[in-house]
Amino acid sequence: xxxxxxxxxxxxxxxxRVILPFYIYSxxxxxxxxxxxxxxxxxxxxHFFNPKLLAITHTIALGWGTMMILxxxxxxxxxxxxxxxxxxxxxxxxxxxxxxxxxxxxxHFYYFDFGWMTQLGALLINAAVMVYVxxxxxxxxxxxxxxxxxxxxFTAALWLLITTMLGLLLVCNFxxxxxxxxxxxxxxxxxxxxxxxxxxxxxxxxxxxxxxxFLVSKYSNASLxxxxxxxxxxxxxxxxxxxxxxxxxxxxxxxxxxxxxxxFLFMFYCYQCFKSRIRKKxxxxxxxxxxxxxxxxxxxxxLITLIAGYTLSxxxxxxxxxxxxxxxxxxxxxxxxxxxxxxxxxFIIWDKxxxxxxxxxxTPNPKSxxxxxxxxMMVLVYLSGFLMFAIGIFFASNxxxxxxxxxxxxxxxxxxxNVFKTILHKKIKP
Amino acid sequence: xxxxxxxxxxxxxxxxxxxEIIDPEIGLNIVDLGLIYExxxxxxxxxxxxxxxxxxxxxxxxxxxxxxxxxVLKNHFPEMEIFLELTFFPPWNLExxxxxxxxxxxx
Numbered sequence: 001x002x003x004x005x006x007x008x009x010x011x012x013x014x015x016x017r018v019i020l021p022f023y024i025y026s027x028x029x030x031x032x033x034x035x036x037x038x039x040x041x042x043x044x045x046x047h048f049f050n051p052k053l054l055a056i057t058h059t060i061a062l063g064w065g066t067m068m069i070l071x072x073x074x075x076x077x078x079x080x081x082x083x084x085x086x087x088x089x090x091x092x093x094x095x096x097x098x099x100x101x102x103x104x105x106x107x108h109f110y111y112f113d114f115g116w117m118t119q120l121g122a123l124l125i126n127a128a129v130m131v132y133v134x135x136x137x138x139x140x141x142x143x144x145x146x147x148x149x150x151x152x153x154f155t156a157a158l159w160l161l162i163t164t165m166l167g168l169l170l171v172c173n174f175x176x177x178x179x180x181x182x183x184x185x186x187x188x189x190x191x192x193x194x195x196x197x198x199x200x201x202x203x204x205x206x207x208x209x210x211x212x213x214f215l216v217s218k219y220s221n222a223s224l225x226x227x228x229x230x231x232x233x234x235x236x237x238x239x240x241x242x243x244x245x246x247x248x249x250x251x252x253x254x255x256x257x258x259x260x261x262x263x264f265l266f267m268f269y270c271y272q273c274f275k276s277r278i279r280k281k282x283x284x285x286x287x288x289x290x291x292x293x294x295x296x297x298x299x300x301x302x303l304i305t306l307i308a309g310y311t312l313s314x315x316x317x318x319x320x321x322x323x324x325x326x327x328x329x330x331x332x333x334x335x336x337x338x339x340x341x342x343x344x345x346x347f348i349i350w351d352k353x354x355x356x357x358x359x360x361x362x363t364p365n366p367k368s369x370x371x372x373x374x375x376x377m378m379v380l381v382y383l384s385g386f387l388m389f390a391i392g393i394f395f396a397s398n399x400x401x402x403x404x405x406x407x408x409x410x411x412x413x414x415x416x417x418n419v420f421k422t423i424l425h426k427k428i429k430p
Numbered sequence: 431x432x433x434x435x436x437x438x439x440x441x442x443x444x445x446x447x448x449x450e451i452i453d454p455e456i457g458l459n460i461v462d463l464g465l466i467y468e469x470x471x472x473x474x475x476x477x478x479x480x481x482x483x484x485x486x487x488x489x490x491x492x493x494x495x496x497x498x499x500x501x502v503l504k505n506h507f508p509e510m511e512i513f514l515e516l517t518f519f520p521p522w523n524l525e526x527x528x529x530x531x532x533x534x535x536x537x
Contacts, residue, residue: 013490078488213486214503216535218524277458278524293528349492350454355494368456 004418010285013038014074014084016352018091021422022071023345025099026337027061027419028286034111034405034412041401043180044393048321049184055110060329061194062102066160069202070115070132071096072344073153077136080209081150083143090135113389114174122168124208129164131155152205155233159197166190169412189243194257203336205227207289208329211270213398214286214343215277231253231262252307261298283367284375287370295332302327322393330408338415342370345422353427363428370422374414382411437471440507444469444478451498454491458535460499462527464526467517471510478503482524486535 018248036056037044042274078084087090101124108118112282136157140150161261169185173190179186208225212218233256270293282290302324350366385407392400437443448466449459456463460482470480480499484492485512496514503512 013488013493030457075490079486079490082486212456216524277534278527278532347454351491351494355497362450365452365457 005264013028013078013089013351015350016087017089018085019071019075019348021095021099022074023065023341023348023419024423026064026068026071027341027416029059029067029102030417031335031339031409031412033059033064034409038335038402038405038409041392042398044322044401045396045398048318048325049187051110051112053322055106057325057329058102058109059106060333061107062098065199065329065337067098067102067335068341070098071339073136073202073206075348076206076210076346077139077153078208080138080142080147080153082145082147083139084141084227085139086135090131090138094128094131094135095342097124097131101125101128101347114171119168119170119175122164124212126161126164126168129157129161135159148222148229149205152201152208152225152229154231156198156202156205159236160192161193161200163190163198166193171324177211184190191325192239193236194237196232199328200259200263201229201232203296204262207293207336208266208269210340210343211286211289212273212277214289215273215282216279217273217277219272219276221269221270221272224265228262228265228269229413231258231265235259235262242404252303252310256300257305258309260304263297263300267297270313277401284372285339289343290337290339292336292339295327295335299327299332319394319396323390326390326393330389334382335379338375338382339417341419342375342422345419346370349422349425353425368426370418372388374418374421378418379410379412380405385411434467435469435471437469441469444480444503446498447502450502451495453485453495456485456535456537458527459529460495461527462531462534464522464528464531467494469533476510477513478507479513479515481515483517485522487518497529 001156002128033056036059036272040052040056043050043056046053073084096226102309103123104117104121105122108115109120136154140154141145143150166186169178169192170186173179173183173186204225212220237303238258239252239255242249242255270290302320306317306324309320346366346369349369350363351367354363385404388404389399393398445461445464445466449461451460452458453460453463453465460466463485466480466482468479470477470479472479472483480503482496482499484495489495496516500512500514503510
């Protein structure tokens with residue numbers, strides 16, 4: 001017996017014109033964020049709640065990380081849920097809302113203005129996330145096929161919505177007190193839900209599907225992934241509860257331990273994929289993605305130190321708070337995006353340029369659409385900058401922070417150069 | 431050879447032609463990747479039926495790969511009408527990669 005699929009029903013991948021704006025926006029945001037960091041590196045030695053850092057953090061978390069993930073997820077959702085994306089119009093709408101909301105928010109944060117324009121920026125970002133959640137939910141309802149990866153991606157989107165809604169509430173609370181405490185009190189709740197609920201959950205959900213695919217590995221373990229899923233969500237719910245009803249409690253170690261175990265299990269999953277891979281040679285992009293898994297572990301170790309200090313002294317240690325934010329956004333997320341950009345973008349462009357030509361002669365390998373030499377240079381410059389910056393935070397050295405941020409800026413320039421080289425690729429005639 | 435056919439000689443010709451088509455992500459041709467299940471030559475009706483699969487039901491490169499299969503086969507068998515049947519039963523898995531394919535991936 002064979003179950004056949006008529007050719008006409010072959011699900012078309014999400015069109016490149018839906019995905020590319022997210023990639024371009026994200027690349028430019030990375031350049032802007034590293035430029036801001038370079039010109040205001042001294043702000044890192046101040047308290048973590050200062051206008052410049054607030055602007056940089058939101059540019060990197062929303063403009064760079066979230067926009068890239070939203071773009072990639074519009075491409076990968078059909079693969080993950082085994083059905084097509086419900087609406088490209090909703091994907092565009094989500095882009096337009098986010099693309100206009102992020103700069104408004106970041107600009108006004110930079111000037112420490114929490115007026116109606118900042119609230120409008122936050123509102124637009126919420127609208128973008130809401131539209132994304134609707135698109136995702138409708139795609140999943142239509143697909144009717146459930147799997148662990150889809151559960152990760154949808155739950156992550158819900159946590160993102162909670163994060164941005166809380167963000168909007170905090171912005172409004174600065175002007176008109178709506179919450180029992182001032183907005184800075186809720187920052188760690190806002191940040192941790194965003195980092196763990198959105199980024200960690202989504203990255204594990206998508207990574208657990210892509211890593212074996214890119215390694216050509218036969219390892220799969222849905223039960224293990226469900227355990228990781230349960231641990232992360234349990235941790236988030238418990239953290240939420242403790243934060244609201246039992247602050248400064250030593251019980252905080254339970255959600256942190258749950259996250260630690262979840263990350264450890266994900267590392268084990270990646271290791272099993274790596275061990276049973278058919279492709280023995282690992283390319284630079286995948287090495288970069290695997291390095292980000294390690295940085296994920298390092299960020300949780302910094303978080304443990306931060307929480308230990310918080311429960312013992314009832315105050316947040318500025319150095320460890322900055323280090324945590326830096327390792328998460330500029331370490332784990334950035335290194336992951338480096339790898340994943342050049343694992344997905346060349347295929348999107350290759351498909352756009354050469355699809356009509358396929359089968360009619362030789363076409364270039366998608367990997368040749370970007371410069372692997374520039375990629376390697378970018379990673380090396382970046383890692384040097386990353387290490388120097390982390391040391392600079394620790395020793396509050398303005399000189400080291402300035403030099404390191406210059407390295408990060410150069411890596412952003414190299415990244416953009418390679419992204420635009422790929423996007424602007426012209427067809428090579430056979 | 432894992433593919434089934436009613437005409438081994440022309441099947442070899444067709445498979446050689448299909449080896450031109452590379453799965454861009456894995457970097458391996460679709461024959462060694464094990465995507466081709468069946469090739470049937472129906473001379474009475476001038477139809478060449480190819481039964482094939484994809485590595486995943488919603489492979490982003492699916493349209494490109496199936497389009498290439500039709501183009502390549504039409505170029506090599508212009509007298510036949512190409513009928514492509516996509517199936518996911520049995521689903522593709524890594525065991526379907528040929529030994530030559532495994533060697534090639536690691537070159």
